Amino acid sequence: MSAVSSRLPVFPWDKLEPYKATAAAHPDGIVDLSVGTPVDSVPELIRKALVAAADSPGYPTVWGTAELRDALTGWVERRLGALDVAHTNVLPVLGSKELVAWLPTQLGLGPGDKVAYPRLAYPTYEVGARLARAEAVVYDDPRDLDPTGLKLLWLNSPSNPTGRVLAKDELIRIVAWAREHGVLVFSDECYLDLGWEAEPVSVLHPDVCGGTYEGVVAVHSLSKRSNLAGYRAAFIAGDERVLGELLQIRKHGGMMTPAPVQAATIAALGDDVHVTEQRARYAARRAALRTALEAHGFRIEHSEASLYLWATRDEPCWDTVAHLAELGILVAPGDFYGTAGERFVRVAFTATDERVDAAVKRLA
Numbered sequence: 617m618s619a620v621s622s623r624l625p626v627f628p629w630d631k632l633e634p635y636k637a638t639a640a641a642h643p644d645g646i647v648d649l650s651v652g653t654p655v656d657s658v659p660e661l662i663r664k665a666l667v668a669a670a671d672s673p674g675y676p677t678v679w680g681t682a683e684l685r686d687a688l689t690g691w692v693e694r695r696l697g698a699l700d701v702a703h704t705n706v707l708p709v710l711g712s713k714e715l716v717a718w719l720p721t722q723l724g725l726g727p728g729d730k731v732a733y734p735r736l737a738y739p740t741y742e743v744g745a746r747l748a749r750a751e752a753v754v755y756d757d758p759r760d761l762d763p764t765g766l767k768l769l770w771l772n773s774p775s776n777p778t779g780r781v782l783a784k785d786e787l788i789r790i791v792a793w794a795r796e797h798g799v800l801v802f803s804d805e806c807y808l809d810l811g812w813e814a815e816p817v818s819v820l821h822p823d824v825c826g827g828t829y830e831g832v833v834a835v836h837s838l839s840k841r842s843n844l845a846g847y848r849a850a851f852i853a854g855d856e857r858v859l860g861e862l863l864q865i866r867k868h869g870g871m872m873t874p875a876p877v878q879a880a881t882i883a884a885l886g887d888d889v890h891v892t893e894q895r896a897r898y899a900a901r902r903a904a905l906r907t908a909l910e911a912h913g914f915r916i917e918h919s920e921a922s923l924y925l926w927a928t929r930d931e932p933c934w935d936t937v938a939h940l941a942e943l944g945i946l947v948a949p950g951d952f953y954g955t956a957g958e959r960f961v962r963v964a965f966t967a968t969d970e971r972v973d974a975a976v977k978r979l980a
Contacts, residue, residue, distance in 0.1 A: 623746045628739060628952040635941040642944025647975040649905075650948045652776075652923050652964035654843040656897060659890035662842060662880045669879035676875040678867045680708045684878045691885040692853045696808075696818040696834070699827055704856040707863055708873045708881070711848035712806055712837040716740045716770075719802065720748035722865050723858075725767050727751075732761055733770040736778055736954045738804070741770050754954065758790055763797035774807040774816050774921030777953045777962040781814040781921045787824045795831050800858065806837040806850075809891055810898065813920035820854060829854045840923060841891050842884040849873070849881045898923065901965040901972045908979040909963065917960070925963040926950075936961045943978040 632650060639646040679685070688706040692698045709715040717740050720731050725748045733741035735754040745752035750768075755761050758769055771790065773782035782790075787803075794801045803819040819825055819832045833854035839845035852859065873881075884890075906916055906925055914927040929936050933949040940947055940961070948964070950957025965972065 638941040639946040647971045649964045650946045665883035666876045666880040669876040672875035676872045687882040687885045698820040707859045708851045712850040725750045730766045731768045759793045771803040778926045779919035779922040784817045807922040809841040811921040908976040912979040928960045
C-alpha cells in the first residue's frame with residue numbers, strides 16, 4: 617500500500633518543538649506568538665445559539681439549512697458588497713483548511729494539471745496540490761504564469777503570512793486575466809475583517825468581478841473574526857456551477873457542518889458588535905508588539921492587515937527564532953511559508969493581553 621503521506625512535505629510545526637521547549641523554560645513562562653490561534657472567549661450570543669441547537673439528533677445537510685444560506689447570502693451582500701447572491705452561490709464547509717487541502721482533489725485535478733499560489737503562502741495550498749498529484753507552482757504576479765495546464769489559481773488577500781493586501785485594481789486585472797485563459801480563481805479572504813492600514817476588497821465585489829461570479833469563488837472563515845476556530849465554521853461563495861459540483865461531491869463524502877455549528881454561524885454572521893470588539897483587542901495588541909519589535913531592532917514589512925507582523929532582523933529566520941526563544945517568545949520562521957521568507961519571522965498577535973504585555977517587557 618502506497619502511503620499518501622509520502623506525497624506531503626514534513627509537517628513544518630514539528631521543527632519548532634525544540635525552540636518551544638526553550639521558550640517554555642523562561643521563568644515567567646512562554647509567550648506563544650507562533651500559531652495564531654484565537655485565545656479570547658467565544659461571544660456569548662454565539663454560545664447561546666450553539667447550546668439552543670444542541671438537541672439535534674438528526675443528520676444535518678451538506679448545503680445547510682435555508683436559514684444558514686439566508687445568513688450566508690445576506691452577509692456576502694452586506695459585508696462584501698456583492699450583488700444578487702442566491703442560495704446556489706454559497707456553500708458551508710468544515711473549516712477553511714479542509715476546503716483548501718481537498719479542493720484540487722474535489723475539482724478532479726491530477727497529474728498534468730497545475731495549481732498556483734503566492735510565493736509566500738499558507739502551506740496548505742501546496743498540500744492540496746500534492747494530495748491530488750497535481751503540479752504546484754508559485755508566483756509573484758499570477759499574470760506572469762504560463763496558463764497552459766493551469767486549472768486553479770489561489771489568491772490570498774489579506775495574506776498569511778505577510779499581511780499584504782491586493783489592491784482593487786490588481787484584483788480586477790488578475791480576474792480578467794484568469795477569465796481570458798479559463799483559469800478558476802479561488803480567493804482566500806479569511807482575514808478580510810482585519811484590515812489595519814488598508815481596506816481589503818473581495819473578488820466578489822462588482823467592481824472586481826463585473827457583477828458576474830463566473831470563474832471566481834471566495835473563501836471565508838469565522839475562526840478569526842468571531843473566535844470560532846474550535847467550531848470549524850467556514851463557507852465559500854461565488855460561481856454556482858463550481859459550488860454545485862462541489863455540493864454533489866461533498867454530499868457523497870458526508871461533509872456536513874454539524875447542526876449546532878450551523879446555528880452558531882447564523883448568530884455570528886448576524887452580529888457586527890462582537891467583530892468590532894475583537895478588532896479593538898487585536899489592534900491594541902498589534903500596536904504594542906509592533907512598537908516593541910521595532911525598538912528591539914526589527915523591521916516590519918507589509919503587515920497592513922491580518923493577525924500577523926511580518927518581521928526581520930536581516931538574518932536567517934531560525935537565528936531570529938532562537939534569539940526570541942531565549943526571551944521566552946515563540947514565533948514562526950518565515951521559511952514555513954516558502955524560501956522567500958528565509959530571513960523573516962511571522963509574529964502573531966493572538967496571545968492574551970497579559971502575555972502580550974510580557975512579550976513587550978522582555979523585548980525592552
